[in-house]
Amino acid sequence: MDIQYVRLEEKLPPREYKSSLESTWCPGCGDFGVVTALTRAFSDEKLDPTALSLVSGIGCSSRLPLWMNAFGLHSCHGRAVPAAVGARLAKPEVPVIVTAGDGDLFSIGMEHFPHAARRNFDMVVISMDNRMYALTKNQVSPTSRTGYKGSLTPYGNLDNPFNVINFAIASGATFVAQTYAGNPKHMTEIIEAAIEHKGFAFVNILSPCPTYNKLDTFKFYKGRLVDINKELGHDPSDKQKAMELAEHDYDADYNPDAKVPIGIFYKTEEIPTFEEKVEALKEKYKPENPETVWDDILSNYKV
Amino acid sequence: MASFDLTVKYAGEGGEGVISSGDFTMKAAAKMGYEVVTFKSFPAEIKGGYALSQVRMSDEKILSQGDGFDILVAFNGEAYEVNKPLLREGTVLIWDGPEGGDFEPEFEELEKKGVIMYAVPMSQLAKKEVGAYITKNVIAMAATFELIGMPIELLKEEIVAKFSKKGQEVIDLNFKAIEVAQKYVKENIKKVDPYKVPGPLPKKDVIIVEGNEAIALGALAAGVKVYAAYPITPATTVGNYLAPHILKTGGYVYQAEDEISSMAIVIGASFSGVKAMTATSGPGISLMQELIGLASMTEIPAVIVDVQRGGPSTGMPTKHDQADLFAAALGGHGDDQRVVLAPTNVEENFYLTVEAFNLSERYQLPVLLLTDASLSLRAEAIPTPDINKIKENLIERPIVRKGEVSPEELENLFRYKITDTGISPFLAPGESPKPYTATGLEHGENSYPRTTPKERTEMMDKRFRKIKNIEDENPHLVEWDLGDLQEGEKADITIITWGLTASIAKEAIQRLRNKGIKVAALYPKLIYPLPAKAVEKAASMSDIVLVPEANYMGHLAKFIRMFSSVPAEKIVQYNIYRGEPFIPKEIEEKVEEILGKKVQA
Numbered sequence: 001m002d003i004q005y006v007r008l009e010e011k012l013p014p015r016e017y018k019s020s021l022e023s024t025w026c027p028g029c030g031d032f033g034v035v036t037a038l039t040r041a042f043s044d045e046k047l048d049p050t051a052l053s054l055v056s057g058i059g060c061s062s063r064l065p066l067w068m069n070a071f072g073l074h075s076c077h078g079r080a081v082p083a084a085v086g087a088r089l090a091k092p093e094v095p096v097i098v099t100a101g102d103g104d105l106f107s108i109g110m111e112h113f114p115h116a117a118r119r120n121f122d123m124v125v126i127s128m129d130n131r132m133y134a135l136t137k138n139q140v141s142p143t144s145r146t147g148y149k150g151s152l153t154p155y156g157n158l159d160n161p162f163n164v165i166n167f168a169i170a171s172g173a174t175f176v177a178q179t180y181a182g183n184p185k186h187m188t189e190i191i192e193a194a195i196e197h198k199g200f201a202f203v204n205i206l207s208p209c210p211t212y213n214k215l216d217t218f219k220f221y222k223g224r225l226v227d228i229n230k231e232l233g234h235d236p237s238d239k240q241k242a243m244e245l246a247e248h249d250y251d252a253d254y255n256p257d258a259k260v261p262i263g264i265f266y267k268t269e270e271i272p273t274f275e276e277k278v279e280a281l282k283e284k285y286k287p288e289n290p291e292t293v294w295d296d297i298l299s300n301y302k303v
Numbered sequence: 304m305a306s307f308d309l310t311v312k313y314a315g316e317g318g319e320g321v322i323s324s325g326d327f328t329m330k331a332a333a334k335m336g337y338e339v340v341t342f343k344s345f346p347a348e349i350k351g352g353y354a355l356s357q358v359r360m361s362d363e364k365i366l367s368q369g370d371g372f373d374i375l376v377a378f379n380g381e382a383y384e385v386n387k388p389l390l391r392e393g394t395v396l397i398w399d400g401p402e403g404g405d406f407e408p409e410f411e412e413l414e415k416k417g418v419i420m421y422a423v424p425m426s427q428l429a430k431k432e433v434g435a436y437i438t439k440n441v442i443a444m445a446a447t448f449e450l451i452g453m454p455i456e457l458l459k460e461e462i463v464a465k466f467s468k469k470g471q472e473v474i475d476l477n478f479k480a481i482e483v484a485q486k487y488v489k490e491n492i493k494k495v496d497p498y499k500v501p502g503p504l505p506k507k508d509v510i511i512v513e514g515n516e517a518i519a520l521g522a523l524a525a526g527v528k529v530y531a532a533y534p535i536t537p538a539t540t541v542g543n544y545l546a547p548h549i550l551k552t553g554g555y556v557y558q559a560e561d562e563i564s565s566m567a568i569v570i571g572a573s574f575s576g577v578k579a580m581t582a583t584s585g586p587g588i589s590l591m592q593e594l595i596g597l598a599s600m601t602e603i604p605a606v607i608v609d610v611q612r613g614g615p616s617t618g619m620p621t622k623h624d625q626a627d628l629f630a631a632a633l634g635g636h637g638d639d640q641r642v643v644l645a646p647t648n649v650e651e652n653f654y655l656t657v658e659a660f661n662l663s664e665r666y667q668l669p670v671l672l673l674t675d676a677s678l679s680l681r682a683e684a685i686p687t688p689d690i691n692k693i694k695e696n697l698i699e700r701p702i703v704r705k706g707e708v709s710p711e712e713l714e715n716l717f718r719y720k721i722t723d724t725g726i727s728p729f730l731a732p733g734e735s736p737k738p739y740t741a742t743g744l745e746h747g748e749n750s751y752p753r754t755t756p757k758e759r760t761e762m763m764d765k766r767f768r769k770i771k772n773i774e775d776e777n778p779h780l781v782e783w784d785l786g787d788l789q790e791g792e793k794a795d796i797t798i799i800t801w802g803l804t805a806s807i808a809k810e811a812i813q814r815l816r817n818k819g820i821k822v823a824a825l826y827p828k829l830i831y832p833l834p835a836k837a838v839e840k841a842a843s844m845s846d847i848v849l850v851p852e853a854n855y856m857g858h859l860a861k862f863i864r865m866f867s868s869v870p871a872e873k874i875v876q877y878n879i880y881r882g883e884p885f886i887p888k889e890i891e892e893k894v895e896e897i898l899g900k901k902v903q904a
Contacts (some may be wrong), residue, residue: 019740050705050738054740071732071739072738072740073741082560082568083568083570084571085567085571087572087732088571089529089531089557089568091732093733094575094732111561112564115564281550281555282555297548302687303333303510
């Protein structure tokens with residue numbers, strides 16, 4: 001069952017994927033870079049804005065679909081992934097991109113992520129990871145560093161940060177990558193690879209919050225990033241190595257010289273997507289004669 | 304009046320075959336052309352605990368499960384103890400005796416009462432004569448068939464249908480049990496009771512379905528493409544019944560990780576342009592409230608079935624209750640638009656599911672179908688639906704498709720266009736020429752977030768305008784029952800009720816009318832927004848408005864106070880909350896009590 005996305009014949013310029021709405025993000029927000037990378041990737045991938053759905057939850061980053069020229073579903077807090085699942089079940093020919101935040105995906109929405117991942121829905125889930133909650137004015141998120149001072153944790157975060165890369169791999173995501181909002185070229189490449197990937201693609205974008213987060217800043221990331229594919233020659237089919245590399249950036253809390261890995265950690269296309277399996281079932285049980293479907297169904301209930 | 308009306312009740316322990324005994328008997332009766340209604344109840348555990356399956360059969364339309372039963376087939380001592388108080392003069396008790404069972408009835412006491420007792424050693428015959436204890440229920444059934452004169456061939460047909468996959472050996476074993484039972488009854492029992500099923504009636508074009516089956520079929524007929532749900536009693540079987548058929552119609556049943564995701568999936572699918580539905584029970588409705596609000600704000604059609612059970616909290620998962628009306632209509636935050644429909648019988652479970660889709664498409668909002676545990680399990684033989692006619696009358700969403708609009712029109716095409724009806728064009732990915740973002744934030748016509756007082760007010764007015772005239776636009780969703788009352792004639796009492804209670808009340812009302820009491824009755828199927836005009840008109844026909852409901856607080860009664868101009872002092876609540884539906888006699892007696900008191904005063 002090969003499901004093809006609707007695509008344009010000719011490329012649209014990236015600006016055509018932006019709406020006329022002014023964004024409400026703070027100046028210097030890393031998420032602006034994500035918009036730029038997305039519009040470039042959509043253009044390169046020749047996606048049709050009228051056959052493209054961007055699904056989000058609630059939070060600063062989840063406003064993204066509003067700034068875009070594509071179908072958008074700005075849903076409830078934490079519910080972007082299941083809303084996207086609904087969209088995938090409805091129309092497998094329409095690509096679906098989830099654009100959400102680290103809190104939305106991995107705190108309130110945590111229950112949904114692993115289930116969509118293990119079922120291998122063909123969608124791209126982008127986490128715009130600023131390692132805290134911004135829209136509610138500075139609280140810790142599941143990816144916040146230990147010791148991070150948020151408005152509810154003035155004494156410092158007691159928790160260990162959650163390793164979303166390893167979690168995504170363990171959940172069964174078939175494409176797991178990390179990129180950085182300060183590097184639009186790398187972001188665009190990764191998002192394109194994620195769109196082209198058949199299956200559940202998770203992209204964590206390190207996206208600094210200039211207003212509240214004084215630890216995970218553009219300055220902090222500068223000089224620390226290491227491209228695991230190009231610089232370290234990491235082969236994304238090596239799952240074990242991918243999990244080891246994913247542990248690396250957490251050393252940064254303890255080791256001032258630690259590097260932050262970006263690139264494709266893991267990728268496999270050997271697993272069929274959920275949509276392919278559903279379409280195969282529909283094909284298998286397709287009635288021989290559509291005219292008599294109802295007679296057949298009702299015959300089960302006749303006396 | 305029906306010339307034949309017989310109720311057989313099988314009672315015993317869950318897992319002993321009590322439920323299938325009722326099902327087989329019901330099917331045999333339906334095959335003979337009789338009307339049937341079943342009533343089942345069992346505990347929330349997989350095995351064990353008291354279970355009952357009751358079959359009422361008649362040559363006329365059956366409205367309720369009845370006041371009681373004519374024949375009790377008691378599988379064990381508990382079944383006997385529970386039902387002993389209900390045994391009356393002329394009732395037949397078929398019990399597991401004289402030997403081999405776990406109890407012995409109080410012969411003298413029952414004889415004095417006039418109860419007719421037939422001993423059928425079900426356990427012993429199954430063990431010793433058939434050699435398989437598991438056939439106990441088949442012996443009980445076959446003995447009952449023999450006693451009431453139902454063709455044993457019909458029982459054999461059901462056994463073949465049910466066990467053909469398990470092989471000839473299993474069928475032979477069950478046939479042996481039938482023979483043993485027949486032989487026992489012929490040789491040992493002298494029939495003294497009057498209960499006898501007359502010969503078969505002319506064959507009717509009917510299907511036998513349970514409440515939840517009817518919902519599943521209704522959803523299919525309406526064209527559901529995505530069904531997402533999380534297992535919860537007593538709603539789970541809606542999906543179970545849908546799953547094998549939906550692939551044939553190009554849809555899919557998805558078991559979601561919870562109720563919240565189920566509702567989000569419904570919204571995501573419907574946003575994408577296809578019909579989507581979920582089914583749940585009270586606890587699931589609580590979890591879905593935020594997303595039901597999103598569907599309302601984003602004007603995305605969605606059908607949510609709530610098969611009510613006893614609450615709050617986990618409550619009584621397998622027991623009857625009508626206490627989710629407040630949650631269904633008013634649950635959630637903010638002022639949202641939604642529609643609540645309540646079917647009163649199995650046939651309406653089917654047609655109102657179709658209606659739920661039609662209303663959700665027409666008004667672009669969530670529609671809740673409020674049914675209940677007893678109705679979910681109640682089986683009825685209903686006239687075979689005309690699917691072509693249903694399909695012709697389906698209301699389709701106003702999706703604006705590519706190529707349908709000129710470039711100038713495209714400029715002014717807005718998803719949330721403010722219109723006189725409040726209903727706006729629908730845009731769907733892959734189909735429409737102009738994208739938009741559906742957002743739960745307050746927004747302007749073009750869907751961009753807006754919070755100015757003017758725009759907020761306009762948009763609230765637009766959304767509420769959609770359902771402002773819903774009563775006038777859907778008069779078929781209110782059922783009037785005025786009996787012989789003439790225009791302008793005063794009734795002794797008005798009864799307004801909903802859900803399964805309405806079908807039970809109908810039987811009580813028939814009996815009251817036979818006694819000369821004038822009853823005006825109204826059964827709203829659209830219960831929110833409350834059809835206030837109809838309610839007010841019905842209430843104006845008498846001095847008393849009785850609202851029987853199977854809940855503590857009186858949800859519909861309170862709605863009548865809130866949303867209509869019916870004087871509060873006229874409204875009399877009658878509430879039961881024991882986990883079982885009303886029986887007709889209770890409503891009949893309540894009316895007599897009220898009218899009696901009124902005369903005295």
